[in-house]
Amino acid sequence: MRLTLEEVARLAGVSRSTVSRVINDHPNVHSKTRERVWHVIRESGYQPNVVARSLATNRTQIIGVIIPETVTRLFTDPFFSLLLRGITERCNAHLYHMLLSLVPPLPNKREIYHRLLRSGYLDGAIVASTTVDDPLIPDLLRERIPFVSVGRHEDKRVHWVDVDNTGGARIAVEHLIGLGRRRIATIAGPQDMVAGQDRLAGYRQALSAHNLPIDKTLIAYGDFTEESGMTAACQLISSAPDAIFIANDMMAVGALKVLREAGLRVPQDVALVAFDDMPIAAVVEPPLTTVRQPVERLGAKAVEVLLDILSGPTTEVHRITLPTELVIRLSCGIRKQGKEVVVGGK
Amino acid sequence: MRLTLEEVARLAGVSRSTVSRVINDHPNVHSKTRERVWHVIRESGYQPNVVARSLATNRTQIIGVIIPETVTRLFTDPFFSLLLRGITERCNAHLYHMLLSLVPPLPNKREIYHRLLRSGYLDGAIVASTTVDDPLIPDLLRERIPFVSVGRHEDKRVHWVDVDNTGGARIAVEHLIGLGRRRIATIAGPQDMVAGQDRLAGYRQALSAHNLPIDKTLIAYGDFTEESGMTAACQLISSAPDAIFIANDMMAVGALKVLREAGLRVPQDVALVAFDDMPIAAVVEPPLTTVRQPVERLGAKAVEVLLDILSGPTTEVHRITLPTELVIRLSCGIRKQGKEVVVGGK
DNA sequence: TTGTAAGCGTTATCAT
DNA sequence: ATGATAACGCTTACAA
Numbered sequence: 120m121r122l123t124l125e126e127v128a129r130l131a132g133v134s135r136s137t138v139s140r141v142i143n144d145h146p147n148v149h150s151k152t153r154e155r156v157w158h159v160i161r162e163s164g165y166q167p168n169v170v171a172r173s174l175a176t177n178r179t180q181i182i183g184v185i186i187p188e189t190v191t192r193l194f195t196d197p198f199f200s201l202l203l204r205g206i207t208e209r210c211n212a213h214l215y216h217m218l219l220s221l222v223p224p225l226p227n228k229r230e231i232y233h234r235l236l237r238s239g240y241l242d243g244a245i246v247a248s249t250t251v252d253d254p255l256i257p258d259l260l261r262e263r264i265p266f267v268s269v270g271r272h273e274d275k276r277v278h279w280v281d282v283d284n285t286g287g288a289r290i291a292v293e294h295l296i297g298l299g300r301r302r303i304a305t306i307a308g309p310q311d312m313v314a315g316q317d318r319l320a321g322y323r324q325a326l327s328a329h330n331l332p333i334d335k336t337l338i339a340y341g342d343f344t345e346e347s348g349m350t351a352a353c354q355l356i357s358s359a360p361d362a363i364f365i366a367n368d369m370m371a372v373g374a375l376k377v378l379r380e381a382g383l384r385v386p387q388d389v390a391l392v393a394f395d396d397m398p399i400a401a402v403v404e405p406p407l408t409t410v411r412q413p414v415e416r417l418g419a420k421a422v423e424v425l426l427d428i429l430s431g432p433t434t435e436v437h438r439i440t441l442p443t444e445l446v447i448r449l450s451c452g453i454r455k456q457g458k459e460v461v462v463g464g465k
Numbered sequence: 466m467r468l469t470l471e472e473v474a475r476l477a478g479v480s481r482s483t484v485s486r487v488i489n490d491h492p493n494v495h496s497k498t499r500e501r502v503w504h505v506i507r508e509s510g511y512q513p514n515v516v517a518r519s520l521a522t523n524r525t526q527i528i529g530v531i532i533p534e535t536v537t538r539l540f541t542d543p544f545f546s547l548l549l550r551g552i553t554e555r556c557n558a559h560l561y562h563m564l565l566s567l568v569p570p571l572p573n574k575r576e577i578y579h580r581l582l583r584s585g586y587l588d589g590a591i592v593a594s595t596t597v598d599d600p601l602i603p604d605l606l607r608e609r610i611p612f613v614s615v616g617r618h619e620d621k622r623v624h625w626v627d628v629d630n631t632g633g634a635r636i637a638v639e640h641l642i643g644l645g646r647r648r649i650a651t652i653a654g655p656q657d658m659v660a661g662q663d664r665l666a667g668y669r670q671a672l673s674a675h676n677l678p679i680d681k682t683l684i685a686y687g688d689f690t691e692e693s694g695m696t697a698a699c700q701l702i703s704s705a706p707d708a709i710f711i712a713n714d715m716m717a718v719g720a721l722k723v724l725r726e727a728g729l730r731v732p733q734d735v736a737l738v739a740f741d742d743m744p745i746a747a748v749v750e751p752p753l754t755t756v757r758q759p760v761e762r763l764g765a766k767a768v769e770v771l772l773d774i775l776s777g778p779t780t781e782v783h784r785i786t787l788p789t790e791l792v793i794r795l796s797c798g799i800r801k802q803g804k805e806v807v808v809g810g811k
Numbered sequence: 812t813t814g815t816a817a818g819c820g821t822t823a824t825c826a827t
Numbered sequence: 828a829t830g831a832t833a834a835c836g837c838t839t840a841c842a843a
Contacts, residue, residue, distance in 0.1 A: 171820030
């Protein structure tokens with residue numbers, strides 16, 4: 120059906136090898152021949168079969184994007200859409216394809232990983248949203264598949280890109296301190312994800328830096344969902360905080376509801392700062408002051424790092440942190456001129 | 466490095482073909498041999514090289530998901546996340562991989578399509594979110610790549626799955642009529658997308674069915690973004706509608722802001738019904754009555770249809786419409802018992 | 812039931 | 828500068 124190299128060669132009156140050379144821009148081809156071959160290629164609409172090429176070169180031009188989804192987040196969060204956009208754009212630019220694998224937390228998870236990793240389809244991989252105990256990264260290391268993690272990782276061998284979760288959280292909390300709040304609580308994210316850990320660490324750092332005590336009754340935990348935000352807010356109310364730093368917007372939305380029902384005014388009685396700057400943050404009442412992260416750039420960076428790894432023998436291990444910035448709206452209680460103010464992002 | 470069939474065969478003391486037969490579950494293999502071979506496979510951790518297999522079988526087990534993104538929607542809308550989830554789940558179940566291609570509206574768009582379609586990597590494709598003039602579907606037809614469209618399509622040769630946009634819109638508007646509204650306006654979606662067209666058609670049908678006039682000054686157009694919703698709402702205010710059906714939630718959020726600033730109360734002065742039921746719909750003030758669509762099922766269905774096409778010689782052309790349902794909250798002005806009421810979804 | 816051998820469509824290493 | 832020819836790792840007639 121579709122043309123092969125062989126046939127193009129026949130049409131051009133040369134050998135297979137010459138056509139292959141032309142296609143791959145090899146230097147040693149007579150310009151006359153080159154021209155003739157290109158002519159045939161264009162006329163015939165010939166397109167090399169990448170599968171055959173992959174078999175011969177052991178390169179597929181495919182990178183895998185593997186996301187062990189934690190069920191909840193994917194649904195409501197534009198994080199993945201944006202990340203994929205950043206990845207896609209770079210892939211297109213470098214003539215790579217992207218094989219996407221969302222792996223739900225099922226019993227046969229490992230199977231799915233193995234099928235993918237050992238398939239031979241992937242030149243490399245980008246992994247995002249792993250929990251600390253997920254077997255994916257160890258599996259990738261074992262299979263010797265070049266990869267980069269979106270999200271910091273402890274293992275010294277792992278290349279990663281991340282946003283500055285700790286710094287963002289610290290700035291958020293320091294903003295509250297600057298506004299005179301002293302009993303600052305937090306609704307932390309899941310502690311089996313580094314983003315959850317780091318945002319909590321940033322909270323602690325800010326308090327310590329300003330000599331404020333770290334009070335365990337002011338720390339509640341959620342799993343990034345709205346419901347968990349509600350539950351956590353309920354717990355915190357009895358400790359009478361005058362501000363809460365919440366590890367993501369969705370939990371803040373939940374907290375907002377609970378606080379309102381409890382008759383507490385935001386920001387007058389309790390000031391709120393959240394994290395993520397999803398579209399929803401600007402829309403709730405009052406609009407959320409929140410930490411914005413460059414998600415799309417994060418995806419793009421991940422691809423660049425991966426391509427660098429693929430391009431040559433081991434360079435140093437990449438560890439890249441992108442800055443975050445604080446978007447000031449009304450929930451923190453600051454008086455402002457414009458619609459919103461952006462702070463930081465060094 | 467990695468094991469090949471040949472080596473497994475040697476270890477098991479049989480020929481390559483026998484190992485191949487075992488792996489592919491061919492019937493005519495002695496159970497003793499089969500056992501021995503499986504043993505070696507398991508011990509050695511052998512995994513067939515799919516690239517080589519693809520070259521031999523002319524099947525890659527990869528389906529392409531191609532989304533010509535209209536820039537705006539992808540950012541804010543969980544539609545894609547959910548769609549991808551539905552697709553992924555079915556792919557995993559059927560041992561297929563998914564190659565994702567988000568194609569921005571760039572000049573070199575066609576190039577990207579061609580590179581992908583003629584690569585030979587795709588057994589078939591799922592396309593979503595195309596505008597009516599996008600060259601993607603014609604290209605797929607020309608290249609004879611089996612595909613299914615997420616979203617209705619006029620061409621008789623095209624298999625598609627869609628949600629009942631028209632029916633959903635009609636129910637939404639009829640709900641407003643049932644509540645006594647008579648000057649019902651609409652903010653329609655982009656008319657170069659069938660979803661935009663169909664939701665407008667449903668609006669018209671509902672009015673006609675109830676002998677209400679179709680008033681051009683009560684129809685404004687947006688592009689599914691919040692800003693366009695604001696602009697459209699501004700236009701409509703001068704026509705003094707007592708209700709607005711808005712083709713998606715994001716535009717409704719924009720409209721809500723404009724109406725509030727104009728001193729109009731929702732739902733007392735103007736009732737609102739939207740479309741999509743994104744998380745944001747439940748969170749704004751007042752919460753939006755909106756049409757919910759089974760996006761995840763839509764993705765799953767698309768895969769099933771595609772696999773059916775791939776499985777055999779041309780069956781009939783699939784045209785599948787999934788039902789929508791109305792989620793009644795406060796923006797339409799109905800008095801309700803519980804937190805929200807769901808209607809329809811036949 | 813098993814083995815031999817001819818593809819699948821490229822790239823890459825030799826000669827020439 | 829060009830052409831044979833041997834890989835690449837698998838499937839699949841066809842033989843035995």
